Amino acid sequence: MITAEGLSKRYGGTLAVDNVSFSCSPGTVTGFLGPNGAGKSTTLRMMTGLTRPDAGTSTVAGHRYADLGNPSCVVGSLLDASAMHPGRSGRSTLTIAADLAGVPRSEVDQTLERVGLQGKSADRRVGAYSLGMRQRLGIGQALIARPHVLLLDEPANGLDPEGIMWMRRLLRGFADEGGTVLLSSHLLGEVQATVDRLVVIAGGRVVAEGGLDELLVSTGLVVRSTDVRALRRVLDDDGLAYVDQEDGGVLLDTGEGVDAERVARLALAHGLLITELRPSDRTGLEQLFFSLTTEVAA
Amino acid sequence: MTSTLAPVAKAPPRQPISSGSIPFLRLVKVELRKSTDTRAARWLLGVIAAVSVLVMAIPLIWDSTFDQRWSDYLGLGSVPLAVLLPVVSILTMTSEWTQRAVLVTFTQEPRRGRVFAAKVIVGCVLAALSSVFALGASAAALALSGALGRSVEWDGSEKLAAGFVLFLILNSLVGLGFAAVLHNSAAAIVLFFVIPTVWSILATTIGAMEDVGRWLDTGQTFMHVLASEWDGHTAQILASVAVWIVLPLSAGLVRTIRREVK
Numbered sequence: 395m396i397t398a399e400g401l402s403k404r405y406g407g408t409l410a411v412d413n414v415s416f417s418c419s420p421g422t423v424t425g426f427l428g429p430n431g432a433g434k435s436t437t438l439r440m441m442t443g444l445t446r447p448d449a450g451t452s453t454v455a456g457h458r459y460a461d462l463g464n465p466s467c468v469v470g471s472l473l474d475a476s477a478m479h480p481g482r483s484g485r486s487t488l489t490i491a492a493d494l495a496g497v498p499r500s501e502v503d504q505t506l507e508r509v510g511l512q513g514k515s516a517d518r519r520v521g522a523y524s525l526g527m528r529q530r531l532g533i534g535q536a537l538i539a540r541p542h543v544l545l546l547d548e549p550a551n552g553l554d555p556e557g558i559m560w561m562r563r564l565l566r567g568f569a570d571e572g573g574t575v576l577l578s579s580h581l582l583g584e585v586q587a588t589v590d591r592l593v594v595i596a597g598g599r600v601v602a603e604g605g606l607d608e609l610l611v612s613t614g615l616v617v618r619s620t621d622v623r624a625l626r627r628v629l630d631d632d633g634l635a636y637v638d639q640e641d642g643g644v645l646l647d648t649g650e651g652v653d654a655e656r657v658a659r660l661a662l663a664h665g666l667l668i669t670e671l672r673p674s675d676r677t678g679l680e681q682l683f684f685s686l687t688t689e690v691a692a
Numbered sequence: 693m694t695s696t697l698a699p700v701a702k703a704p705p706r707q708p709i710s711s712g713s714i715p716f717l718r719l720v721k722v723e724l725r726k727s728t729d730t731r732a733a734r735w736l737l738g739v740i741a742a743v744s745v746l747v748m749a750i751p752l753i754w755d756s757t758f759d760q761r762w763s764d765y766l767g768l769g770s771v772p773l774a775v776l777l778p779v780v781s782i783l784t785m786t787s788e789w790t791q792r793a794v795l796v797t798f799t800q801e802p803r804r805g806r807v808f809a810a811k812v813i814v815g816c817v818l819a820a821l822s823s824v825f826a827l828g829a830s831a832a833a834l835a836l837s838g839a840l841g842r843s844v845e846w847d848g849s850e851k852l853a854a855g856f857v858l859f860l861i862l863n864s865l866v867g868l869g870f871a872a873v874l875h876n877s878a879a880a881i882v883l884f885f886v887i888p889t890v891w892s893i894l895a896t897t898i899g900a901m902e903d904v905g906r907w908l909d910t911g912q913t914f915m916h917v918l919a920s921e922w923d924g925h926t927a928q929i930l931a932s933v934a935v936w937i938v939l940p941l942s943a944g945l946v947r948t949i950r951r952e953v954k
Contacts, residue, residue: 463714
């Protein structure tokens with residue numbers, strides 16, 4: 395169980411994190427989604443005691459992070475896979491984490507195997523690791539003391555497709571055993587297949603939160619006609635909102651009273667030949683996320 | 693911490709938290725391992741061991757220009773150690789900040805003051821072990837010199853040996869002070885060599901500063917420690933310890949606890 399309540403952090407004149415609240419329950423994988431610079435890492439650092447919040451509280455398993463006597467037995471975290479000593483081997487890095495947590499050294503080999511760094515790669519220097527291997531080692535550091543909770547900041551960064559599949563299975567298995575997972579990402583596609591729930595953050599605020607199925611409801615109708623100008627005119631006359639698509643079709647906002655039948659009847663009444671009329675592949679969340687990303691980038 | 697950080701009232705049913713605090717001795721052991729298990733650290737410690745042995749060859753070979761006394765062997769041995777050991781201590785304190793591995797360390801032990809204390813202890817332990825090694829090397833060199841038929845003088849005492857070890861620990865603590873304040877290996881090493889040296893030059897060349905130097909120039913005060921001349925110098929030694937060790941370590945502790953880890 396993870397909770398954040400009213401977390402805020404200001405840097406100079408900018409409010410990097412603004413009153414962020416959410417919670418994650420055992421047995422779920424929650425995606426913490428937002429464009430770069432949205433406040434994801436700052437929030438995760440506040441939840442792990444690395445950054446002092448200006449306001450708000452967070453707990454892991456019912457305790458403030460600073461009150462956990464030996465946090466790695468309760469919550470495993472991966473905040474930055476590049477923050478490792480390059481002169482140490484993967485095995486040595488995990489041994490230090492295991493010693494500090496007070497778990498037996500036998501866990502080191504088991505964990506290396508679990509994250510796919512067994513054999514020769516375990517004894518190579520971290521400096522010679524690819525980013526994907528560092529992510530695996532970082533996940534190993536998080537798992538070493540068998541915690542119930544995982545906090546992972548952009549764990550899929552640098553992982554190849556096979557690595558992403560592996561992480562997906564690992565996190566799914568972790569949650570299915572009753573664990574709680576919170577992982578951040580700036581790419582919806584990267585986490586879409588992994589998470590059950592999403593907390594979407596932009597400009598330091600939570601802008602959407604909920605189950606994946608409720609957030610990923612399809613919105614909009616794609617309409618295509620042999621005479622796109624006539625189609626636009628008809629839609630305009632009828633007061634329907636739409637956006638032009640690059641390939642010559644239009645994307646119609648669906649809402650009250652706007653559905654495929656209404657569009658088909660309009661076309662029939664005006665003698666328009668419709669060549670395509672279907673629900674959009676794009677989801678409300680994608681649209682929201684896209685608008686947030688462009689807004690922040692602008 | 694403000695009261696707003698109190699535990700949330702509607703906390704969920706708690707999972708059993710089986711873990712007690714991390715024992716301090718375990719923290720020290722882990723820090724000791726961290727400062728000795730990388731290739732760079734092993735090289736540095738190896739170089740220090742080699743230099744402490746090699747420097748003993750100087751009075752052994754050019755015996756006519758050196759007094760064959762243990763205290764002279766020790767004095768010679770202290771020079772490279774006073775330069776190199778603080779580097780080991782500095783790296784113990786700074787390398788995790790420079791590599792950003794503090795991110796992992798402080799998530800594993802959020803009470804940063806304990807990690808800080810463990811690092812200071814490890815810096816002192818490494819200085820103590822290396823100086824004891826150098827003591828042994830100097831005794832062996834003098835014995836060898838005697839075995840070669842020279843008349844050697846065992847003028848050493850526990851007091852002299854203790855002064856030697858303490859001098860090198862104090863040197864390392866000065867290094868730890870710079871490291872604690874700066875959190876950066878390169879800056880700490882450079883300033884550790886530059887600031888006390890410049891200060892020492894000023895204190896010995898500018899007449900008006902001579903009085904200050906007698907109290908705060910470690911080039912003078914810590915020499916009393918090395919020579920075990922505490923009588924009449926205790927207050928001066930303690931003043932130097934306060935300014936060059938206690939003050940920067942305290943400031944460094946505050947910075948370590950407050951600094952945001954990114």
